[in-house]
Amino acid sequence: MGENGASIPDEEWERFLREAEAGTHDAPREPSARARMVARRLREEPGPPAGWRTHEPPRRPRGRGWYAVGFVLVVGLLAVALFPGRVAGWFAGGNGGGAPLAAESERPVQPPATEAAVETPTLEEPFRGSPAARWRDGAAGIHVPAARATGWMSEDRVARALDRTRSFLVASSLDAGVLRGERPEKAIALINPHQRDVQDYLSAAFRAPGRDSNPLLLFSRFARAEVRPAGNVVKTRGRITYREGERGALEVTADVTYVYPVVRAAAGSDEVTRTIVRRETVMSWDDPAKVVVEPGTFSLVSYRADITNGGCGPVTGYLTPEFGTERAAGPGDGPGTDPYDRSTAMDVRMRESAGTECGTATRS
Numbered sequence: 001m002g003e004n005g006a007s008i009p010d011e012e013w014e015r016f017l018r019e020a021e022a023g024t025h026d027a028p029r030e031p032s033a034r035a036r037m038v039a040r041r042l043r044e045e046p047g048p049p050a051g052w053r054t055h056e057p058p059r060r061p062r063g064r065g066w067y068a069v070g071f072v073l074v075v076g077l078l079a080v081a082l083f084p085g086r087v088a089g090w091f092a093g094g095n096g097g098g099a100p101l102a103a104e105s106e107r108p109v110q111p112p113a114t115e116a117a118v119e120t121p122t123l124e125e126p127f128r129g130s131p132a133a134r135w136r137d138g139a140a141g142i143h144v145p146a147a148r149a150t151g152w153m154s155e156d157r158v159a160r161a162l163d164r165t166r167s168f169l170v171a172s173s174l175d176a177g178v179l180r181g182e183r184p185e186k187a188i189a190l191i192n193p194h195q196r197d198v199q200d201y202l203s204a205a206f207r208a209p210g211r212d213s214n215p216l217l218l219f220s221r222f223a224r225a226e227v228r229p230a231g232n233v234v235k236t237r238g239r240i241t242y243r244e245g246e247r248g249a250l251e252v253t254a255d256v257t258y259v260y261p262v263v264r265a266a267a268g269s270d271e272v273t274r275t276i277v278r279r280e281t282v283m284s285w286d287d288p289a290k291v292v293v294e295p296g297t298f299s300l301v302s303y304r305a306d307i308t309n310g311g312c313g314p315v316t317g318y319l320t321p322e323f324g325t326e327r328a329a330g331p332g333d334g335p336g337t338d339p340y341d342r343s344t345a346m347d348v349r350m351r352e353s354a355g356t357e358c359g360t361a362t363r364s
Contacts, residue, residue, distance in 0.1 A: 101134050103143040104239045104342070111341035114363070121272040123230055126261030130274065130364070131340045132235035135259070139170050141236030142256055151248040152287040158242070158250060161285045164190060164296065165240055165252050173220045173258050173279065174234055180224045181318060187219065192299045194292045209317035216319060217305050220258060220277055223318040230261040230272045237342065250285040251301065257342060262321055274364050275321045276308040276339040280346040306349055308339035312358040336362045 112131035119129035127133040135141050144166055147159035171178070171187035178184045183206060191198060204213035215221065222228075238256030245251030257278040263269045282301040286293045293299060311320035337352065339361050344352075353359050 098134060100136050101237070103136075103141075104237055105143050105145070106239070107345075108343045110343050111338050121230070121261060121274065123263070123270055123272060126230040126233070126272050126274070127235055127259065130235075130259065132237070132259040132274075135235040135237045137233050138174050138236060139166060141238065142166055142169060142254075143239040145240065145242070150242060151244040151250050152289075153250050153285065161250055161252065161298075162240060162242070165254060165283065165298075168283075168298075169254055169256060169281075172218055173256070173277070174236075176229075176232075179220060179222055179229065179234075179260070181221050184219045184221075190297055192286075192293045192297045194294065195299045198300050205317065209315050211315055214315050215317050216277075216307065216310065216315075217303050218279070218281065220260065221318050222260075222262065222275075223316075223320070224265065226265055226318075227262040227321060228265050230263045233261075235259040245284050245301075247290045248287050249291070251282065252285065252298070253280065253282045255280045255342075255346060257340070260319070264323065271323050273309060273321050273323045275310045275319050276361075276364070277310060277319070278306045278339070278342070278346070278349075280304055304346065304350065306339070306346070306353070308359075308361045309364055336360045338362045339364070 121128045121130070127135075144162050147155050147162060149155045150158055153161065168187050168190045171190070172184050175184065175186065178187070188202060191202070193199060201213055202215075204210070205215035209215055236256055236258050238254065240252060240254050242250055242252045255278075257276065260275045260277070261272050262275065263272055281303045283298040284301050285298050288295070291299065307319070309321045311318070337349070337359055340363070
């Protein structure tokens with residue numbers, strides 16, 4: 001009813017119906033499944049993680065008078081009835097879901113909110129229905145703290161070490177060639193060549209990958225004959241922290257989650273699936289007066305990974321994601337976990353998954 005008791009004019013109602021009929025409808029759903037790998041540290045120790053996402057609430061329309069309120073309410077109800085998928089997209093955010101999240105400068109206190117409607121990813125929107133839709137692209141999603149003099153390093157040297165740390169993360173987990181299965185030469189060049197046990201691990205990891213020599217603990221690689229990237233964006237969320245380590249070294253910890261959308265390599269493939277990798281790498285930028293080290297390189301203290309939909313079975317040296325029916329046919333053997341939850345420390349995540357061959361993801 002209008003302000004003076006009049007009904008909604010016929011021409012207004014007819015115009016609304018014409019506009020509503022011109023719309024489209026889609027209500028995709030995203031399946032959830034998870035293949036999970038328990039990574040081991042270089043020295044058989046666990047370590048910590050972090051992360052989150054906020055859900056942007058829908059904007060409530062405001063009107064003046066009973067006429068405006070009544071008309072908007074009728075429009076909203078009819079839109080829900082005619083186009084439920086599109087309305088869900090308004091609230092859940094589709095591929096964007098709002099402005100990118102601020103950098104993760106500290107561990108969040110809770111996991112990302114669960115979307116009101118689960119939407120399947122597409123080639124045009126590979127992060128659709130995922131908290132990563134609001135994460136930043138590539139290296140931009142990795143928070144680097146301000147430098148301060150620590151241990152043997154001045155503020156300027158700390159800043160250079162932090163910059164090289166992020167360069168290692170890019171070269172090991174974001175480089176396009178490495179993602180296609182190439183050897184991560186740039187990343188390996190940043191690792192202290194005098195650290196014999198690590199050099200032995202790297203040699204075995206690319207010659208004969210196995211549970212004790214798995215390159216996926218440090219590097220993200222897909223077999224180009226099996227899958228190809230769905231677009232050219234990898235979403236990331238994480239942070240770099242540092243403190244004084246042994247013998248006055250600068251000990252840097254990188255805890256980052258990477259989300260890789262891929263499709264099958266066969267021409268014309270358009271089904272998108274996502275592989276989610278969370279890595280914690282602890283590195284020591286040593287004082288050359290106390291440790292044998294090449295300038296500009298670091299020594300690895302520990303490294304481990306938690307992988308969702310990256311393969312469950314023999315270690316091949318490549319991430320081997322499953323698609324649709326493949327994932328549905330192979331449920332995991334552990335408790336359900338959220339691969340986007342960065343509020344749980346990495347050592348806790350590793351303990352929770354200990355003894356399970358494949359975990360179960362609550363979402364992908």
